[in-house]
Amino acid sequence: MPTTEPIRDMLGRPALTPVTEARALLLAHLRGPDSTGHQLPLLEALDRVTAAPIIAPEDLPPADRSTMDGFAVIAADTFGASQSSPAYLDIVGEVLMGHPPSDRIRRGTCQRIPTGGLLPEGADGVVMLEHTVTVDETMIEVVRGIGTGTNVIRRGDDIRAGEPALPAGHRLRPQDLGLLAGLGIAEVTVYRRPRVAIIATGDEIVDYRQTAAAGQIRNINSVTLASQVQRCGAVAVDFGIVSDREEVFVATLSRAVAETDLVLFSGGSSVGVRDLGERAFAHLGKPGIIVHGVALKPGKPILIGLCEQTPIFGLPGHPVSAMVCFDLFVKPALSTLAGLPTEAGEPRATISARLTRSINSAAGRLDVIRGRLFLDENGRWAVQPILGRSGAISTMSRANSYFLIEEPSQGLSAGEAVEVYLYQ
Amino acid sequence: MPTTEPIRDMLGRPALTPVTEARALLLAHLRGPDSTGHQLPLLEALDRVTAAPIIAPEDLPPADRSTMDGFAVIAADTFGASQSSPAYLDIVGEVLMGHPPSDRIRRGTCQRIPTGGLLPEGADGVVMLEHTVTVDETMIEVVRGIGTGTNVIRRGDDIRAGEPALPAGHRLRPQDLGLLAGLGIAEVTVYRRPRVAIIATGDEIVDYRQTAAAGQIRNINSVTLASQVQRCGAVAVDFGIVSDREEVFVATLSRAVAETDLVLFSGGSSVGVRDLGERAFAHLGKPGIIVHGVALKPGKPILIGLCEQTPIFGLPGHPVSAMVCFDLFVKPALSTLAGLPTEAGEPRATISARLTRSINSAAGRLDVIRGRLFLDENGRWAVQPILGRSGAISTMSRANSYFLIEEPSQGLSAGEAVEVYLYQ
Numbered sequence: 001m002p003t004t005e006p007i008r009d010m011l012g013r014p015a016l017t018p019v020t021e022a023r024a025l026l027l028a029h030l031r032g033p034d035s036t037g038h039q040l041p042l043l044e045a046l047d048r049v050t051a052a053p054i055i056a057p058e059d060l061p062p063a064d065r066s067t068m069d070g071f072a073v074i075a076a077d078t079f080g081a082s083q084s085s086p087a088y089l090d091i092v093g094e095v096l097m098g099h100p101p102s103d104r105i106r107r108g109t110c111q112r113i114p115t116g117g118l119l120p121e122g123a124d125g126v127v128m129l130e131h132t133v134t135v136d137e138t139m140i141e142v143v144r145g146i147g148t149g150t151n152v153i154r155r156g157d158d159i160r161a162g163e164p165a166l167p168a169g170h171r172l173r174p175q176d177l178g179l180l181a182g183l184g185i186a187e188v189t190v191y192r193r194p195r196v197a198i199i200a201t202g203d204e205i206v207d208y209r210q211t212a213a214a215g216q217i218r219n220i221n222s223v224t225l226a227s228q229v230q231r232c233g234a235v236a237v238d239f240g241i242v243s244d245r246e247e248v249f250v251a252t253l254s255r256a257v258a259e260t261d262l263v264l265f266s267g268g269s270s271v272g273v274r275d276l277g278e279r280a281f282a283h284l285g286k287p288g289i290i291v292h293g294v295a296l297k298p299g300k301p302i303l304i305g306l307c308e309q310t311p312i313f314g315l316p317g318h319p320v321s322a323m324v325c326f327d328l329f330v331k332p333a334l335s336t337l338a339g340l341p342t343e344a345g346e347p348r349a350t351i352s353a354r355l356t357r358s359i360n361s362a363a364g365r366l367d368v369i370r371g372r373l374f375l376d377e378n379g380r381w382a383v384q385p386i387l388g389r390s391g392a393i394s395t396m397s398r399a400n401s402y403f404l405i406e407e408p409s410q411g412l413s414a415g416e417a418v419e420v421y422l423y424q
Numbered sequence: 425m426p427t428t429e430p431i432r433d434m435l436g437r438p439a440l441t442p443v444t445e446a447r448a449l450l451l452a453h454l455r456g457p458d459s460t461g462h463q464l465p466l467l468e469a470l471d472r473v474t475a476a477p478i479i480a481p482e483d484l485p486p487a488d489r490s491t492m493d494g495f496a497v498i499a500a501d502t503f504g505a506s507q508s509s510p511a512y513l514d515i516v517g518e519v520l521m522g523h524p525p526s527d528r529i530r531r532g533t534c535q536r537i538p539t540g541g542l543l544p545e546g547a548d549g550v551v552m553l554e555h556t557v558t559v560d561e562t563m564i565e566v567v568r569g570i571g572t573g574t575n576v577i578r579r580g581d582d583i584r585a586g587e588p589a590l591p592a593g594h595r596l597r598p599q600d601l602g603l604l605a606g607l608g609i610a611e612v613t614v615y616r617r618p619r620v621a622i623i624a625t626g627d628e629i630v631d632y633r634q635t636a637a638a639g640q641i642r643n644i645n646s647v648t649l650a651s652q653v654q655r656c657g658a659v660a661v662d663f664g665i666v667s668d669r670e671e672v673f674v675a676t677l678s679r680a681v682a683e684t685d686l687v688l689f690s691g692g693s694s695v696g697v698r699d700l701g702e703r704a705f706a707h708l709g710k711p712g713i714i715v716h717g718v719a720l721k722p723g724k725p726i727l728i729g730l731c732e733q734t735p736i737f738g739l740p741g742h743p744v745s746a747m748v749c750f751d752l753f754v755k756p757a758l759s760t761l762a763g764l765p766t767e768a769g770e771p772r773a774t775i776s777a778r779l780t781r782s783i784n785s786a787a788g789r790l791d792v793i794r795g796r797l798f799l800d801e802n803g804r805w806a807v808q809p810i811l812g813r814s815g816a817i818s819t820m821s822r823a824n825s826y827f828l829i830e831e832p833s834q835g836l837s838a839g840e841a842v843e844v845y846l847y848q
Contacts, residue, residue: 158815174648204521227467347805392583
């Protein structure tokens with residue numbers, strides 16, 4: 001296990017951890033999902049994660065089939081056939097959809113076959129309808145020769161019995177469910193979804209359905225975080241708004257740790273609430289806090305820790321900061337708990353865009369800049385930074401995207417190309 | 425309305441429509457969503473589409489608040505303050521979270537204030553704790569001067585009463601729900617979700633939960649299409665596997681048109697089933713088929729039409745082709761029915777990758793190539809085309825991405841950079 005003692009700066013404050021390092025430290029502390037999964041009907045398993053590898057129980061397709069409307073033939077009978085020198089074949093039958101062929105194909109004969117039709121015994125290819133001329137009801141001319149296997153999908157061509165169909169730890173997409181349906185697999189074993197506790201703290205916070213009196217502010221974070229949790233395919237469990245009196249807060253936090261797989265609390269970046277978070281961790285036991293703030297804007301005051309194996313995140317109170325911290329730290333943790341491979345090495349798509357104005361940044365800090373992507377007068381993508389405060393949720397709502405200013409950089413210049421990620 | 429008479433080629437077959445043209449033709453025929461929406465509690469509205477613009481009913485924040493832990497001051501009292509020449513201020517109180525300040529600030533005085541605390545009357549800025557030195561319980565030194573408004577978020581700085589918070593036709597993301605929560609909007613009016621009928625046809629098709637007899641094949645498309653519908657935020661309604669006898673098929677199709685907002689049937693690219701689809705459209709009435717096949721691989725044999733205002737898609741029977749057609753045509757149609765703006769002008773993120781091998785394409789046709797993105801030995805993205813048949817669903821399951829070979833191109837060369845879209 002990595003060390004959990006914070007490095008301190010000259011004033012004795014814990015030093016900020018770089019984002020990448022903080023994330024690696026977090027993921028190194030996490031256990032995977034419960035080792036057992038549960039079975040779900042295929043149509044309920046979209047976006048769930050496989051708990052075991054799935055092996056093809058049979059060949060797909062189960063037999064050789066035509067991929068074209070045409071005639072099932074012995075390819076050798078058509079070798080060299082052309083418009084000027086066609087091959088003549090006797091029609092000895094017709095393959096009907098959903099039925100086994102009535103007869104086998106012998107040299108010099110053929111059978112009509114529809115797309116998807118079962119290839120009759122003896123046949124090894126299909127001549128497309130368009131490459132035949134009907135002589136009469138009993139005979140065709142083939143005007144273009146085919147090779148063995150032409151227009152045929154062979155038994156097991158899609159997947160063979162015994163081959164791996166899907167690995168464990170795979171998020172089921174529409175095409176994966178399709179593959180399982182093709183193999184006749186009607187139920188799939190998936191991991192259960194992680195449950196995430198959401199706790200809001202702060203004596204000024206009131207439920208968003210209430211009128212806020214002077215000095216009070218509505219609870220935004222429990223709504224944004226629950227929605228982010230839902231987007232990750234996890235289950236949000238609302239633990240409500242909890243007093244920042246230590247004994248009350250610690251009691252709720254302990255209950256959340258006992259009842260869920262991951263705990264989020266948010267309560268402002270004020271020193272008071274941060275102290276509360278630090279004291280609460282001390283009550284919960286080992287390993288405690290592993291990250292005391294990160295070199296990130298917005299999101300610097302995040303606390304990351306664990307109570308035994310349950311990760312706990314003390315998120316900044318500013319709604320934008322909390323959302324950014326969720327994306328950078330909570331989301332990868334949830335992926336690990338869900339049973340997915342770590343995101344390192346996973347492709348992330350971007351849009352290259354021209355920056356409309358210069359932005360400064362402090363070296364040594366990762367900046368996450370909200371942006372508005374738009375097509376400029378030349379039909380190229382440009383991105384307008386949205387530079388409001390991290391307390392202003394409207395800046396996040398106006399953003400359709402974001403981009404990064406990496407740690408070594410002191411800023412970006414107007415006109416520079418930046419790689420932009422979409423907020424979807 | 426655009427013309428619905430198909431252009432025919434020299435053999436009298438309807439000519440293939442280019443993909444972009446087919447999509448534009450389709451979208452031009454569609455009505456939007458029902459003009460009325462219904463109300464949902466905020467936490468149930470994630471990913472739903474607003475049915476009306478939302479105007480901020482009040483200022484957010486409702487009053488001036490501190491963004492730092494420190495002291496609320498009159499900025500003019502601190503002008504020019506520095507380490508060597510500090511300003512001295514009397515502490516006359518403390519702002520408590522969730523409560524209105526007890527007193528106003530007069531010249532030469534200050535109040536302790538936490539992050540998020542309501543700014544006392546008279547104060548116009550906050551000095552950070554770090555820029556003060558405590559003299560005693562009643563006095564501080566300010567060692568760095570501030571300007572008016574420093575460390576304060578003003579009433580309405582986030583959003584002002586009467587300003588537009590969200591437009592109509594906006595898909596609600598976590599941050600949008602957060603903005604509404606901040607404004608005390610507990611319910612939101614959204615469009616209802618489009619309902620999509622899924623019909624499988626073909627006498628060889630059996631339910632995927634059944635054993636397939638010789639010549640039979642399990643129903644993959646109803647599973648993949650239902651999952652794709654679900655991913656679009658629409659509701660899939662399974663109309664089962666229907667005989668391809670014309671009267672039975674037309675009766676089911678009519679019922680689907682009556683009961684849902686969009687109808688999908690898939691039944692193979694064979695001429696037989698395609699003919700069935702064309703005859704069925706003729707029974708349903710105007711405007712009928714508007715696209716008879718597109719210049720696309722895979723997906724060429726798609727039929728697109730309408731019965732009055734309900735769009736109907738005859739999708740190819742090959743699972744991969746049906747999925748590709750869904751993405752290119754059904755998805756944008758569903759967006760329009762859901763009330764979202766058309767995708768034209770919407771950013772789509774990609775990953776630039778090196779193509780590992782050359783691929784040929786016919787000019788005049790859009791090719792959608794399944795691919796496997798991976799990091800090559802130099803840590804750069806490369807994409808390996810997956811070149812199996814469109815009947816082989818495993819090729820789609822092995823793919824994590826796709827890329828396009830545009831109509832004018834006759835192919836791409838190994839080593840070329842291609843823009844790759846993720847299958848997520």
